[in-house]
Amino acid sequence: MNAADLGLPVDVPSTALFTDHYELTMLQAALKGGSADRRSVFEVFTRRLPEGRRYGVVAGTGRVLDAVENFRFDADVIGFLREQRVVDEPTLQWLTSYRFDGDIWGYPEGEVYFPGSPILRVEGSFAQCVLLETVILSILNHDSAIAAAASRMASAAGERPLIEMGARRTHELAAVAASRAAYVGGFTTTSDLAAGFRYGIPTVGTSAHAFTLVHDSERDAFRAQVDSLGRGTTLLVDTYDVAEAVRLAVEVAGPELGAVRIDSGDLLLVAHRVRQQLDELGATKARIIVTSDLDEYAIASLAAAPVDAYGVGTQLVTGSGHPTASMVYKLVARAESADPKAPLVPVAKKSSGGKTSIGGRKWAARRVDEYGTAEAEVIGTGAVPAELSDRQLLVRLVEGGRVVAREPLDVVRERHAAARANLPLSATQLSRGEAVIPTEYV
Amino acid sequence: MNAADLGLPVDVPSTALFTDHYELTMLQAALKGGSADRRSVFEVFTRRLPEGRRYGVVAGTGRVLDAVENFRFDADVIGFLREQRVVDEPTLQWLTSYRFDGDIWGYPEGEVYFPGSPILRVEGSFAQCVLLETVILSILNHDSAIAAAASRMASAAGERPLIEMGARRTHELAAVAASRAAYVGGFTTTSDLAAGFRYGIPTVGTSAHAFTLVHDSERDAFRAQVDSLGRGTTLLVDTYDVAEAVRLAVEVAGPELGAVRIDSGDLLLVAHRVRQQLDELGATKARIIVTSDLDEYAIASLAAAPVDAYGVGTQLVTGSGHPTASMVYKLVARAESADPKAPLVPVAKKSSGGKTSIGGRKWAARRVDEYGTAEAEVIGTGAVPAELSDRQLLVRLVEGGRVVAREPLDVVRERHAAARANLPLSATQLSRGEAVIPTEYV
Known part of the structure; x- marks a missing residue:
């Protein structure tokens, strides 16, 4: 990649160091312990909108796709990780050949979102997906804010x-x-x-x-x-x-x-x-x-x-x-192995201290009234109800590691204008309020 | 420069596009009109601290030095400016050989600051200095916050x-x-x-x-x-x-x-x-x-x-x-020509609508009491009073375009700890308050 491809006037040889230390130590422990290959589903969502805000705006998705595609541990990076003893040799070897080869689905960029909306869904092995937490959140949290x-x-x-x-x-x-x-x-x-x-x-x-x-x-x-x-x-x-x-x-x-x-x-x-x-x-x-x-x-x-x-x-x-959108990246489901037939088991943090979330691989759809105005953000983990099947929000962004949904920024801009126009009128009131449509779980 | 030098894992071929469009159009008009060579002094300061804060912290100076040294208009950048017709051919020619060759003085990184403190002072031709506004402010405003x-x-x-x-x-x-x-x-x-x-x-x-x-x-x-x-x-x-x-x-x-x-x-x-x-x-x-x-x-x-x-x-x-430090970069003095003997004339915005500032090339010193505790931030444009001559805050950072004050980050960190320790005790109260020492102009 060169400057013209990736964020000018800056040449980013790799995005792999936009990563928190703990992602690599988790990888090491998972590689050794045997959980690294478990088929996993991570989701990006926000528990609430910034106080007083009536809707959120998904932005940065295009940059996320660049970042994932460019997430490579080259010799300089491996040398640094080795020198600092961040992880052990087997983990470094594994990182050397890292290429994300899973799937990513997400709200199309420019779309609006609400509390709980599964804005991005990353699927692949635990090891593949766990490494992408920080870079994905950095981009989406900043740009969406x-x-x-x-x-x-x-x-x-x-x-x-x-x-x-x-x-x-x-x-x-x-x-x-x-x-x-x-x-x-x-x-x-x-x-x-x-x-x-x-x-x-x-x-x-x-x-x-x-x-x-x-x-x-x-x-x-x-x-x-x-x-x-x-x-x-x-x-x-x-x-x-x-x-x-x-x-x-x-x-x-x-x-x-x-x-x-x-x-x-x-x-x-x-x-x-x-x-x-x-x-x-x-x-x-x-x-x-x-x-x-x-x-x-x-x-x-x-x-x-x-x-x-x-x-x-x-x-x-x-x-x-509200300089950040407070999105999080959570493991919501995993299988017992890499086998695509092994069933996905919903998982979620459950302690009484808060920060709980809803397990399971989710779909989302926006229910509209007879005039096309949004009525509810409907989120579920089972089958999509027939009446919502053509209102689904998640689109495929990455398929087997290959980016399949690049689009010009003007398309994104127009999508946002259309999405905002289809919200209830009170969405654009500047006064403080609640999310302009409710989130319903089915 | 390579990744290891300049902000990793990112290679920045040039910092010259971290610039607002109007800096280049001002340059074009100044080159044509004859004011481009006027000896000029720009200063970075903040009119007030963020509400409730008792002191500010200078951070990012080291990054500013990297950015100034690397501020070059290479072929890609010139090509972009030409294609977009941002400025005319004579201006593009001038930019091609741009190297900052003036002087920069500033508060050493890690030092504390107060309203009006001349945190950075950039001296050179108008054309040389006016281009650096955005990149300098971006770095200092973010890092200091x-x-x-x-x-x-x-x-x-x-x-x-x-x-x-x-x-x-x-x-x-x-x-x-x-x-x-x-x-x-x-x-x-x-x-x-x-x-x-x-x-x-x-x-x-x-x-x-x-x-x-x-x-x-x-x-x-x-x-x-x-x-x-x-x-x-x-x-x-x-x-x-x-x-x-x-x-x-x-x-x-x-x-x-x-x-x-x-x-x-x-x-x-x-x-x-x-x-x-x-x-x-x-x-x-x-x-x-x-x-x-x-x-x-x-x-x-x-x-x-x-x-x-x-x-x-x-x-x-x-x-x-307070995600930004609201520092500004203002022309405070200029001569009628490039002649080093031509006298500097203080200048300042004067309209009644606010945002006024104090003209003149400034020094700053921190007056301390008998125990070494800060009493006042003293700022002046004339001769430095003898009793403050060894308490001056501005140090030379760049001399004739050459960076002369690089230092390890640990030195900066220790400087900050010492500077904070020399403030009155109420500086570190978390409750909202005014600047912990007054700014005095002499």
Whole structure:
């Protein structure tokens, strides 16, 4: 794999070290004790949605497929594990030839989910599957958290475009994944060049306060920008005095001025004033972009303001209060051997201390009403009821180790928009609430 | 650079795309308009600490140095920028030979900081410096947020070791940086093999509930684990019934049992019961490790419990409520040309809408009392007062583009412990409060 394939501008020789130490020690003990080959089913799910949230958004599935395909223990990695005595020689030998050759089913990326939804189901030998816990959860927990925040912001923004500009507020590579997840959730563009390079998301941007400040005057700065980037550029108007800057902007760029950006202050008030001023100056087509500490609530509060686009940073890349989706990866069933005919036995943690789960290999379906609106997330372990057979949510992603469900990001983005549109109307209320449809176990 | 140098298991051919689109368009306009060569000073600082926090922790500096050194626009990157028409040909030509050749000063990594502290100061031409905004902020904002949470947890844990185990709750590469930052803040070990590989942080782990569940009985699981990992291993005792599991653990491993891990339930209550049971069974040296949804408050509440080590995941890697440090990168001074004799003119955003800052190239010093305890963060733009000349905080990190201040992570970790120890005692109170020392401008 090279940079263009796997997360740019980063070349990932292997994803096998995105693994917790205990996965390898479990493998060692299982290899020695004889349980390593037992046919196993692991599932990814979340026990609850983040407090107040009405739905979750599956994001990162495409990245999971890349990570699984690339999960290889090459010589460098084996050398490290040997030197640090993480596991014994027989285990290292086993790891050397590791290739995931099981099956993965999952909710298609962009789909919504609810408490208990079996978002991903990984099937294979215990040894094969147990190693994938950390890398799968890292990706899904991060990306789904960002996509959920993005989806709420996109609902609040309605038809207005959303610019992702949070790279500076999160880890430099988390930022690339965050741009991707934001796009899935409904964002339009990103400031992050790495996200443009890796995922083809359109990138945008013109200037910061530093550009104005490095010049002797705001007029010099605007002139330099317009000379170089054209009259259609976006001028940042809040370095000194907003009204004076707007006047200057139209003076320098003329009525063809593309847009002004406001990055501080009372955006509602300032946007109204700036719109009036732009119109009076004849720049009736100049757009207004606002970018200061926005979240879904601030975006919603600007619905009636003359704003043409929103740029969102911090609150997007930190999941707007919920930076992780708290998904878990649990063994839910296993057979006594590798024999495909050996029956799967449901298993689950049972101690009284909490964190219990429901054993068994699950299917999931979304029941809808006569208008196609979701009514319930139905989850079961037996046969799928006939009336739900065409509403099943899990699709095959990996078959015998081979990825069979790659898809363009735009398909994922459209799927999310459709899934959200089919939820009850209260799904997109920003106020705190419960999951918008119940989870039913049959 | 190869994987071993730069963030493993990931090879980063270049960090130049960890950049916002607008940095390149500003560059283009500055190159055309003539301001690109102006000698400039950018500073990284934060306007406030996260709400309720009493000090911040500088982390990520070492990673920043790697990123700056590796900030190169190679053919792939130039090709992408050309194809997407991000900037014009003259700008692409300029980027092709980009190497940062300015100076960087900063707080040494591990040091504490306060509102206004000039954590990093980047000096060079406007064009050279303006490009580094995003990558510098991404690293410092992420790593410092994690280190601050880690530092509070380390205070709460006292002498007891802390295990970082949050990889599954954050982006897979953010996790590696989070392990590093946690180690700086006072954590002892990590579960993340990639962090062990890249930074030499000791990795630990033994087994999860899945290991118990894949076996026909808890006894089989414990026996398999002890057979493979030895009697000194840590057995997870909360899959079914904790008391029965503790009994089994000692039966299988004998009184030499290394430790038991409790991952759910009322940890205070359960730890006391388990300690008593272990002692009664003769396993008086078996340790108790707790790992369920801990944060600094939960750790503090267990201070009187018979707990030997804490494992922390979600709350660590999400900054315990504050996943980003909200640092900004601002132009604070610039000359009229590249001439080193041209005077630096302080600059700052001035609009009434907020986000204002203080112009001028700054020094910082920490004033201490007669016992060496910090009294104030003193920041100025003129001459350093004689009484503070040996208390200055900024050190040279990069000189003429050459990194001059690499240091081992253990040095950074010790520096943080010393810096925290020299704060007033109220610094490590977990209750919400103001910055523990005031910031004074002179």
